[in-house]
Amino acid sequence: MDADALLPLVARGDQKAFEELYGLVSGPVYGLVRRVLRDPAQSEEVVQEVLLELWRTAARYDPARGSALSWILTLAHRRAVDRVRSARAASDREQRAAQRAEAPAFDQVAEEVEGSLEREWVRRCLERLTDLQHQAVTLAYYDGYTYREVARRLSVPLGTVKTRMRDGLLRLRDCLGAAA
Amino acid sequence: MRQTGTGPLGRIRLYVGGLRIGRTVHSLAVPYALDALDPQETRRFERHLEGCPRCTDEVRALAADTVRLAHAASVPAPPDLRDRILTAVRATEQEAPEPVPVVRERGGAPARGRAPVLVALAASAAVLALVAVGVLVLALGRADDRLGEERAATREIAHVLAAPDARAAATRDADGRGLGVVASRARGQAVVAPSRLGSPPDGRDHQLWVMRAGAAPRSLGLLDGETPVVTDDLNGKASSLAVTVEPDGGSVRPTTAPVVQLTLKSVGFGE
Incomplete structure (x- = not known):
């Protein structure tokens, strides 16, 4: 099954579907977050946040706005970008x-x-x-x-x-x- | 896109809050798709998107491009990350699907971002549930202005969970009153989540303490309902956590017997 098929199952609380979805998206999500943040430990934290948020808010996904994968990667990218910007603002x-x-x-x-x-x-x-x-x-x-x-x-x-x-x-x- | 158009629409420029609204907002579609706008511009563009089907199409097409950029960066995630996330997922309640009836009854409040979340702390829930649910559930279930704060709380939880030595423990008495903790000895951090303690008697507060071997109890502050408390200076002497009922505003030392108490031995403290 692809991410578009899995996400609605995840939204209904299907943990098996989440595991399968994790297999599909963890590489791109982790890679992308790490590409932005560079630091492995921080990247892991952000990936955790993103995937827990994905689990919690899967019901918000609206297929009319794009593919499930795109929604998930956007979630991840925004979070990573937020983090790197506040880090930049904090330390020069x-x-x-x-x-x-x-x-x-x-x-x-x-x-x-x-x-x-x-x-x-x-x-x-x-x-x-x-x-x-x-x-x-x-x-x-x-x-x-x-x-x-x-x-x-x-x-x-x-x-x-x-x-x-x-x-x-x-x-x-x-x-x-x-x-x- | 700076030229003044010659058509009737081209001459119309609107100044709102110093920002020129109009055709230039379209040019933000690309930086928007790349998440390269600042928060103010993002809001502005999203408002514009709501009334612009053409832009929505464009953003969707651009999102397909950025997905490919994301894929190009793909790297296998560390194996133990999978275990941590799946554990947390098992312990984490999902947000109720929209629309949520309660919101509609209140009359017109938009469900987005305000949907109440079911805080169902089942008695059988895994120990992590006490903590993870308590905080994660807060993150998106409140009004937008508190979102930042609650995101920060979620981040604290994720940070503690991410510690390689993070462990969880929980206790619950016959009346369902409980205390849960996720702690990292190495980082000296813990997230403490009270559950179902009920309201303290009038003019009294629930106060959280860390009991220490060979030292006086130290206050971790007053409890605010089931809002978790994050602490980052637990040391090896910390032996247990306790909640007592204290006079309004709290006490310097506990003055009553604990309502609930949780030993920290199983999470690596209290030798």
Whole structure:
């Protein structure tokens, strides 16, 4: 069963369905949270929070708004981004992060495990973006910066950042569509 | 998107709270899909989404793109994380599905974010239930303005649960009055959840204590119903937790016999 079929069962309290769903989503959820937060212990905490929230609030999922997987990953991504932003606000890590951002660390975590086909394709397609598109998308999504922060970081106007993000995602969509 | 349009709509600009509302809000769809808006802009865009089917379609399509970015970052989760989460799930009550009749009776209050949650602490529930349910249930069952606070409480619980040495214990007397705890000796942290203690007599409070070997009991504060108490400075001397009835505002030392008491030995304290 896929996540769309499992989530309604989970919403009715089916723990077996939750276990199965866990098997499907734990990799992407953990990987994504860890990609944003980098720290393994913090990542585990956030993943716990997210998956418990998923269990508790599964009944809120509305299929009209998108796939179950997308709902779950959005939940996870938002929580990770919240956490990394408050951590940045609390300790002034922004300076160091800015230096690291010069060389996006996208490959670091991904290379710890052998690549899946889809991941390989996404990576390949990401490489086909222009530098600015690539950085705009990854600084926002993988590093949790707001588009305003991304604009500052890349020293480009806000409008340009939004356009590059859009172009980047669309090019990624085209590239992956061609691969499928 | 800064040019002034020549059509009739293009000239209309609305200024609300210093933000230009109008066509530029559409350009926020992409940063929204990437979670790259600040909270204020997120709210603004979500309000806009409610009345814009085209934007909803666009956001849905963009969400499919970001799902692929998420997949690209996939890494196997640590095996023990699975055990912890499944344990917590077994002990955690789900939010009641909407719509919730109670809310409708109250007349028009939106169910979203306010849905009351069934705090069903079954007598047979696993020990974790006392704690996990108590707090997790609070997290989303209240008005929005308290959400942040309660998220923080949930996070505290998750943090204690995440400790490699986290253990749970609970006690319950014949009348159903109970005390549950999840504690980490290594971190000196514990989350204490009272259950069904009832209201203290008029002009009195329930006060939580940690009893210590060779030292006077130390107050962990007054209880507020079943709201869990988080403490982060338990040390090895802590031998048990106790709740007493004290005069309004609490006492420096317990002045009555405990209503309920829970030994901490099984969670790694009190040598």
